[in-house]
Amino acid sequence: MGIDGYGVSVEVDISTGLPAFDIVGLPDNAVKESKERVRTAVKNSGFEFPVKKITVNLAPANTKKEGPAFDLPIAVGILACMGHINENDLKDSIVIGELSLDGGVRPVDGVLPMVYSAFENGYKRCYVPFENAEEAALVKGIEVIAVKSIDEFADIVNKKINAEPVIVDIDRLFSDSEKYENDFSDVKGQENVKRALEIAAAGMHNILMIGPPGSGKTMMAKRLPSILPDLTFEESIEITKIYSVSGLIRNKSALITKRPFRSPHHTISGSAMVGGGRIPKPGEVSLAHNAILFLDELPEFHRDVLEELRQPLEDGKVNISRVNGTMTYPADFMLVASMNPCPCGYYGYSDKCTCTPNKISRYMGRISGPLLDRIDIQVEAGPVDYKSLSKDRKGESSAEIKKRVVKAHKIQQERYKNEGIHFNSQLNAAQIEKYCVLGDMEKAMLKNVFDTLNFSARAYHKLLKLSRTIADIDGSENIQINHIAEAIQLRNLDRKLLH
Numbered sequence: 001m002g003i004d005g006y007g008v009s010v011e012v013d014i015s016t017g018l019p020a021f022d023i024v025g026l027p028d029n030a031v032k033e034s035k036e037r038v039r040t041a042v043k044n045s046g047f048e049f050p051v052k053k054i055t056v057n058l059a060p061a062n063t064k065k066e067g068p069a070f071d072l073p074i075a076v077g078i079l080a081c082m083g084h085i086n087e088n089d090l091k092d093s094i095v096i097g098e099l100s101l102d103g104g105v106r107p108v109d110g111v112l113p114m115v116y117s118a119f120e121n122g123y124k125r126c127y128v129p130f131e132n133a134e135e136a137a138l139v140k141g142i143e144v145i146a147v148k149s150i151d152e153f154a155d156i157v158n159k160k161i162n163a164e165p166v167i168v169d170i171d172r173l174f175s176d177s178e179k180y181e182n183d184f185s186d187v188k189g190q191e192n193v194k195r196a197l198e199i200a201a202a203g204m205h206n207i208l209m210i211g212p213p214g215s216g217k218t219m220m221a222k223r224l225p226s227i228l229p230d231l232t233f234e235e236s237i238e239i240t241k242i243y244s245v246s247g248l249i250r251n252k253s254a255l256i257t258k259r260p261f262r263s264p265h266h267t268i269s270g271s272a273m274v275g276g277g278r279i280p281k282p283g284e285v286s287l288a289h290n291a292i293l294f295l296d297e298l299p300e301f302h303r304d305v306l307e308e309l310r311q312p313l314e315d316g317k318v319n320i321s322r323v324n325g326t327m328t329y330p331a332d333f334m335l336v337a338s339m340n341p342c343p344c345g346y347y348g349y350s351d352k353c354t355c356t357p358n359k360i361s362r363y364m365g366r367i368s369g370p371l372l373d374r375i376d377i378q379v380e381a382g383p384v385d386y387k388s389l390s391k392d393r394k395g396e397s398s399a400e401i402k403k404r405v406v407k408a409h410k411i412q413q414e415r416y417k418n419e420g421i422h423f424n425s426q427l428n429a430a431q432i433e434k435y436c437v438l439g440d441m442e443k444a445m446l447k448n449v450f451d452t453l454n455f456s457a458r459a460y461h462k463l464l465k466l467s468r469t470i471a472d473i474d475g476s477e478n479i480q481i482n483h484i485a486e487a488i489q490l491r492n493l494d495r496k497l498l499h
Contacts, residue, residue, distance in 0.1 A: 002327035003241045003282070005110075005117025009059045010070060010095075012077030017053035023074075025058030028066045037068075037099045038075045045103030045150040047084060054078065066279060069108040072097030072127075075150055089157050092124040096132075103150045107131035109247040112240055112254070115139045127153060135244060135254035137168040138237065170233065173255045180226035180258070184401055185394040187223065189384040190216055196379040196490055198401050201227050202408035203424035203469030206313070206335040206374060208298065211381030213345045217338035220381075221294045224336060225259045226398035228291075229406050235290045238330060242282050242289055259291035266300035274308045280320045280327050285312045288333035298337040299366040306371055309335070313374045335375065339367075349383055376425060376462050377490045408472040424469045429461065436464040438479055445481055449488055463487050 021035045042049050056074055058065045073095045080087040096114055098106040111132040118126055119142040126144055128136045133146035143165045147153045156163045184194060193209060197220060200207040209217040231239070240256045243249050249256075264273065264284045275283035285293060295301060312318050316332035342360045346353040355363075372378075412423055419431060427435065438446065450460060466487035467479045474483070 001325070002280075002329055003113050003245050005114040006063070007094075007117070007121060008063075008065060008070070010073040010077050011057040011059060012074065012081055013055045013057075014050055014078070014081040015053050015055075019051045019053065021054045021056075023056045023058065025056075025061045026064045027058060027070075028064060030068050031058070031065050031070055034068060034071045034074060034099075037071055037101065038078070040101045041071070041099040041103045041150060042075055042078060044101060047079060047082070047150075047154075050078070050082060067108065067110075068098035068106075069096050069110075069114075071099040072105055072147070072150070072153070075099060076153065079150075079154060085154055085157050089159075092122070094118045094123050094126045096126065097129045097147065099150070105129045105147050105149055105153070110245045111136050112138060112237075112244040112249075115142060115144070116237075116241070118142060127156075133166040134168050135240070135249055137166040138170070138240065138255055168254070170255065174230075174233075174236075174257050180223075180398065182219075182223045182226060183398045184220075184223050184227065185397040187216060187220055187395055188391060190220065190381060192489075193217075193220055193379055193381045194395070194401075196377050197221075197224055198227065198405060199466065199469055199473065199490065200224075200334070200336070200377050201401075201405045202473050203376075203412070203465065204334050204422075205376035205425045205466065205469065207337070207377040207379065208372075208375045209336075209338040209379055209381045210341055211338075212340060212349045212383055215381045215383055217381050218294075218296055221292075221296075221336050221338060222261065223398060224292055225261050227402045227405050228259055229402075229409050231257060231259060231290065239290055242286050242329065246282050246287065248287075260288060261292050261294060262288040263294040263296060266295075266297055266302075268301070268305060270302075270305050270308050273305050274312060274318050274320075274331070275329050276320050280322060282329045283318065283331075285309065285318060285331040285333055286329040289330045291333060293333045293335055295335070295337040298339040299363055303366055303368070306366075307368060310370060310374065313371075337375070338381075373456075373458050376466060379490060404473055407475070408469065411472045411475075424465050424472070427461075427465055427468070432461055432464050436468050436479060442479060442481055442484055445484055449484075459491065463491065466490055 021039065023032060023035060039049055056077065058070065076085060076095055079085045096108060096111060098108050100106050107129045111128055112135050115126050115136040116139050119139050124143060126136060126142055127147050128144060130146040130148045133144055137144045145156060145163050146166050155161045187194060196207060199205065201224060211217055236255055236257055239260065240249065240254065243256060262284050268284065271277050271283065273283050274285050275281060312331040313335060316330065318329045318331045320327045341347040342353060342355040343363050344353055344355050347355055347360055415435065416422060421427065463484065467483045470483040470486050471479045
């Protein structure tokens, strides 16, 4: 349910009467079809299938059951009723798996949340498909047994063969995590944008890059994960849960140890972006949890899709309501977006621009004010000149920038440890007053800017949050004039729209 597991008891009764095989307890079509898979799989595994009245109850009966993960438990229940398996040996155990017609056990989606929930509810052992074993073994404190077929399962439970629990070396998974291929040292010029991205990463601020085609906006966005701090184990587990439920884990290295970079195409639908569908699944905003959601060519996205981003940007989670209940998916991501200044892309940079003022106004109007308000940094990525491109010397590496970002993150973690937040971007109005204290000179400068540029209250708060982050990068306890001046430069659209 969402990314959390819940218990289902598979109860099987075999009685005399007309041969029948009934499954009750709100099963969906995939569960109803398991009758034929179970019947054939049991026969092909060398067991006799009973020609009797078989009733299977999936409790609790008022919760809808979906997916093929109930195949193996149903087959095990039938074998236990026939005396082929001692059911007492399955106390404190959970069983998960889809069956193939030859009796083999196939992998299923969402194993990690299921096993994690079983552990929290006091279960001691879980039997899972062989391909899901490493993913399940990420949960410490519960014994994970990998199963390849029904007959192997029966032999393990009946102690005919000895099955060793699966163990995963989590430290090795983190150490084997590949380094990022993309590095900021490859980027020539664009020093102002690189600095803006560093500030965005240091305070987890949303950022919008505006510039003509070919100025390197996408190239720089793809390098942003390389300067973010490494994932903690808890963050990795949370991300892996989301990917497990979405069916996106299919390799041996089950744990996701690198921050994802999600870049959906602009034709994406609303339910694909924020999650949903007939059987609700996490959307792109949840797949970018603890990481980056990059929207290239922002105005090209459907307006209603962009408007749906407002709630997750504010709350850090997505609530999906259905008849059967409400599901909540985490969606605490950093929004990185890019756009051209006009439909053709060259307004203000080249004589090639043929767009009329009306066209430009309509193009910019595709992004609503409330969404733009949630983007802290708006920076201009101008064309790169030949001199910068032809330089042999490489730019500053991601590793060097990352050191400053990690240092700023540590300052924020320490400062906000009792506030229930982690980064400057999450500060509310009361916390801004408490942590963004200004001296007399800084107040005078900000008042002058506020009156001259006619800033809104929200823009004023964003300026203070950005100034706080810049001060943290500099290791300064107090916000100074140069920090405020740099923050003003990062609110590019505020200044442009007023000139």
